[in-house]
Every structure is written in structure tokens, then in C-alpha cells.
Amino acid sequence: MADERVTALGYEFACLDDAILAQSEIKKIDYLKEHLDQGDAHTVKAIYDKAIDEKFFKTPVGIGFLTEMREYLIGTLDYSEDEVRAIPLYLFYDTTAANKKAVEKPVKKKERVGLLFISAVLNIALLIGVIVMFWIATHTDHPNILNYEAAITNRYAAWDQELNEREAAVREAERELDLKLEEISTDQGE
Numbered sequence: 161m162a163d164e165r166v167t168a169l170g171y172e173f174a175c176l177d178d179a180i181l182a183q184s185e186i187k188k189i190d191y192l193k194e195h196l197d198q199g200d201a202h203t204v205k206a207i208y209d210k211a212i213d214e215k216f217f218k219t220p221v222g223i224g225f226l227t228e229m230r231e232y233l234i235g236t237l238d239y240s241e242d243e244v245r246a247i248p249l250y251l252f253y254d255t256t257a258a259n260k261k262a263v264e265k266p267v268k269k270k271e272r273v274g275l276l277f278i279s280a281v282l283n284i285a286l287l288i289g290v291i292v293m294f295w296i297a298t299h300t301d302h303p304n305i306l307n308y309e310a311a312i313t314n315r316y317a318a319w320d321q322e323l324n325e326r327e328a329a330v331r332e333a334e335r336e337l338d339l340k341l342e343e344i345s346t347d348q349g350e
Contacts, residue, residue: 169221178219185222192225201237205244208233212245223247 165172166179173179208229226247233239297304303311
């Protein structure tokens with residue numbers, strides 16, 4: 161795409177969007193000049209203040225109109241310099257000043273070494289903590305993510321063994337009872 165420059169009111173803009181913005185500001189300026197009663201000092205000052213507050217004008221075209229209004233307020237309508245607000249500009253014209261604010265100061269070598277040492281100490285402490293947690297997890301009797309299957313299997317095996325022992329004891333008791341009942345019935349039968 162070719163670098164097209166567009167002009168508006170004698171200003172050459174680097175991009176089409178800025179030129180379109182300037183054209184819209186020209187329409188605003190024409191409307192204000194047509195409908196503004198320049199003899200009413202309060203109305204002219206109110207419109208000037210509102211244009212600054214609402215940031216109606218951003219391009220050099222609009223800033224030029226604000227400059228004309230300011231000069232008219234001071235020169236013709238007898239306002240003092242202190243009574244008429246200055247026109248704010250929202251751009252950096254010296255790019256070195258903008259770049260100085262954007263560039264961070266470089267970190268000194270001592271600061272880097274200190275940060276590196278603190279980082280190494282924290283990493284070692286965290287590694288020791290993880291190792292201790294794994295040791296505790298593997299050497300505990302309580303079920304955890306590492307030994308839950310073995311713990312549950314052992315618990316069920318212990319219950320199964322206990323039930324088998326009780327069942328054997330009950331069967332032994334039943335046999336003894338059956339034997340006693342047979343003895344009693346044979347003793348009564350005699």
C-alpha cells in the first residue's frame with residue numbers, strides 16, 4: 161500500500177483517518193462560526209471551555225480554531241490571560257522525552273545477583289519441602305494417593321481373615337453343641 165498523505169486546510173496528514181478527523185473538525189468549526197453570537201462574551205467563553213473539556217478538537221485544524229477563539233476572548237471581549245484557559249495539547253513533539261518515560265532503567269548487576277540468590281534459596285526450600293512431603297506420604301500408615309490401593313487391600317484382607325476366624329469359631333461351637341445334644345439325647349434314650 162502506498163504512503164498516501166492527505167491535506168485539510170493546508171495541513172498534510174500522514175494517514176487518511178487523521179485527515180477525516182480534521183474534515184469533521186472543519187464542519188464543527190463552520191457550524192460554530194455560523195451559529196455563534198460572537199458579541200455574547202459569556203456564550204463564546206462557555207463554548208471555548210466546553211470544547212476544551214470535551215476534547216472536541218484534536219488535530220492542528222481544531223487547535224488553530226481554539227487559538228483564534230482564545231485570541232478573540234482576550235483581544236476583543238476583554239478577558240485577561242488568567243481568565244481564559246490555556247489550550248491543552250495531548251501529543252509529544254519531542255520524541256526523546258516520550259522515549260525517556262517509556263524506557264525503564266536497567267537493573268544493576270548487584271540487584272540481579274541479589275534477586276538470583278533469593279530465587280535460588282526459595283527454589284531449594286521448595287524442593288526440600290516437596291521431598292519431605294513425598295517421604296511423609298510413603299512412610300505413613302494412613303491411605304494416601306501413593307499407597308491407597310495397598311492400604312485398602314490390607315484392610316479388606318484383615319476383615320476377611322477376622323470373619324474367617326469368627327466363622328471357624330462359630331462352626332466349632334456348633335459342633336460342640338451338636339455333640340452335647342447327641343450326648344443328651346443318647347443319655348435320655350437309655
